[in-house]
Amino acid sequence: MHASRGLLGVIARSVAEALDEVSLPQLRVLVLLCSAGPLRQGAVAEHLGVHPSTFSRNAERLVAGGWVRRADDPQRRHGVRLEVTEQGRALVERVSARRRDAIAEVLARVPQERRRAMADMFEEFSLAAGEPDPRDMQTLAL
Structure with a gap:
């Protein structure tokens, strides 16, 4: 549990400035679209585990703010x-x-001979938690 608090601190500091511009759920949408590419609105809601009508309001705010845009779906005649x-x-x-800078600062305080083991442990943890392999992600290695 102690390590999770440290990780949460790094994450919180890395998103703090962004939260002046978008909400945390909206930031999650942006990260998803950056990593997965364009998605139907319903697919985004499904990925995030929210009801489509709930997500619809966030989508409107993101479009109005210039963070995302709607585009025709070439696979669906009337899809967006x-x-x-x-x-x-x-x-x-x-x-x-x-986030990368904050993690690098933390790792710089870890003895060199232990860094590889830590990296391997975090990789294994991510895979066990169901996170996609970074090599499979389209962009940003988030």
Whole structure:
């Protein structure tokens, strides 16, 4: 539990500035769209485990804020997908960079001979938790 508090602290600090611009659920949408690419609105809601009507309000706010845009779905005649804008991608990249920097600062305080074991342990933990392998993600290695 002690380690989880440390990780949560790193995560909280990395997203703090972004939360001045978007809510945490909206940031999750941006991260998802950056990593998965354009998705139908219903698919985003499903990925996040929320009701489509609940997500609809967040989608409207993200579109109005210029974080995502709606685009025709080439696979569905009347379908629409959400895709992240450059503004949205830049926000996710800033959060990711802050997180990487914060993790690097923490790891710099770990003896060199133990860093590889820590990295392996975190990789195994991520896979056991159901996170996708970073090599399978399209962008950002989030």
